[in-house]
Amino acid sequence: MRLSGKHILLGITGSISAYKAADLCRLLVKEGADVRVIMTPAATGFISPLTLSVLSKNPVGLHMILPDDTWNNHVELGLWADLMIVAPASANTMAHFATGTCESLLDAVYLSARCPVMIAPAMDHDMFLHDATQENLVALRDRGNIIVGPASGELASGLIGEGRLVEPQEIANAVIDFFKKDLPLNGTSFLVTAGPTREPIDPVRFISNHSTGKMGVAIANALFDAGADVTLVAGPLQIDIPKGIKHIPVSTAAQMFEAAKSVFASQSGAVLTAAVADYTPETVATDKVKKKEAQWTLPLVKTVDIAEELGKMKSPKQVLVGFALETSNEIANAQAKLKKKNLDLIVLNSLKDEGAGFGTDTNKITFIGDNLIQEFPLKSKVGVAGDIVAKIIQLLHA
Ligand SMILES: Cc1cc2nc3c(=O)[nH]c(=O)nc-3n(C[C@H](O)[C@H](O)[C@H](O)COP(=O)(O)O)c2cc1C
Known part of the structure; x- marks a missing residue:
């Protein structure tokens, strides 16, 4: 939900492409935005206000003066918004905006809005190329309005030519990017590993662990919400991966290492939450092993230590965060790991703590860093992810 809590005014004008505004409205609401729609009277000839009121979950503003002689408070609407988008913007409405003409509720809100305004023109090719339209467009851009498109097609x-409304998803992306630029991790990229690995024994059996991937996905999500590009290298997960996060599915520890290694160099950092197998069967039987002997000994060999290998690759600018699940001597073990693996931070969780560990929705962690031991109370995994991301922001700027 990249637009959670954002107030967006969506202006719709009388263009044949007005039907696409319904999709744009839906995409903005889906990303968590509170959307209020204002339509010009001409727009209602192309799409019904009812559609937009259902999709935005708010009444649609149409007229400055209402039938009961009250008024649509354009000043209040203009102040409420964090961003105003006019999509599609007709040649006529752009001319109004450029000249300060105030004939519709949308014109009045535009003139009173203090927030940034995004304008997505849509019109016929020759209307768009006309000197009047082009001059209005230059004036609007020079005044700081953000012009999106138009597209060609x-x-x-x-x-065939320039004048098409930019596709709703692209306008929604422009809105997301607009808000993203203020986010603390805008322009950064992070690798997150999550979930268990599966080490095959034979075609039907494997060695694995209880990791569900909840903690890793919560961290990937928190990094993403803070503006980072996120690549999630994950073993088989029991939860969905939110949209927008790049997902590289893997199964074995060796595959996880290869995927993480290929991504890491280009990242601002990595958070290694995956519960990676420490040992893997020396050989994988080609056929299912039959139940014959009273005992079965399975030779295991060490897997590659992903944290240690990435620690060797780490540049001074990168931040590397590891997770440690310990059952005894927790702090001493985590401190030793921090040094040995060249990590910037270890997030320690102990199976001794109730509500911490696999499968739960909560976790209780301690940060172990250089001269740092910081304990946190039991929190939701989403809350824990927020604490970790706040620490990463601090480490990145240190
Ligand atoms: C079928 C039809 C399609 C139209 N499509 C557009 C369009 O895509 N872009 C545009 O600027 N005007 C278009 N117009 C003209 C506008 O609807 C007209 O200029 C109207 O006054 C715009 O009012 P508004 O800016 O208040 O919405 C179209 C008109 C008709 C009848």
């Missing part, structure tokens, strides 16, 4: 008139 087939137009409703049958002409």
Whole structure:
């Protein structure tokens, strides 16, 4: 939900592409934005206000003066918004905006809005190329309005050329990018490993562990919400991966290492939450092992230590965070790991703590860093992810 808590005014004008505004509205709401729609009277000839009121879950503003002689408070609407988007923006409405003409509720809200305004023009090719439209566009851009598009392609008139409304998903992306630039991890990228690994014994059996991937996905999500590009290298997970996070599915420890190694060099850092197998069967039987002997000894060999290998690759600018699940001598073991593996931070969780560990929705962690031992109370995994991301932001700027 990359637009959670954002107030967005969506202005719709009388263009044949007005139907696409319904999709844009839906995408913005899906990303968590509170959307209020204002339509010009001409827009209602192309799409019904009812559609937009259902999709935005808010009444649609149409007129400055209401039938009961009250008014639609354009000043209040203009102050409420964090961002105003006009999509599609007709040549007529752009001319109003450029000249300060105030004939519709949308014009009035535009003139009173203090927030940034995004304008996505949509019109026929020749209307768009006309000197009047081009001059209005330059004036609007020079005044700080963000112009999105138009795109080139087939137009409703049958002409081919510039004038198409940019696709709703692209406008939604522009909105997300607009808000992203203020986020603390904008411009950074992080690798997160999550979930268990599976080490095959034969075609039907494997060695694995109880990791569900909940903690790793919560961290990937928190990094993403803070503006980072996130790549999640994950073993088989029991939860969905939120949209926007790049997912590289793997199974064995060796595959996880190869995937993590290939991504790590280009990242600002990595958070290694995966419960990676320490040992893997020396050989994998090609056929299912039959139940014959009273005892079965399975030779195991050490897997590659992903944290240690990434620690060797780490540049001074990168932040490397590891997880440690200990059952005894927790702090001393974690401190030793921190040094040996060249990590910046270890997030320690102990199986002794109730509510911590595998499968739970909560976790109780301690940060172990250079001269740092910081204990946290039991929190939701989402809350814990927030603490870890706050620490990463600190480490990145240190
Ligand atoms: C079928 C049809 C399609 C239209 N499509 C567009 C369009 O894509 N872009 C545009 O600027 N005007 C278009 N117009 C003209 C506008 O609807 C007209 O200029 C109207 O006054 C715009 O009012 P508004 O800016 O208040 O919404 C179209 C008109 C018709 C009848």
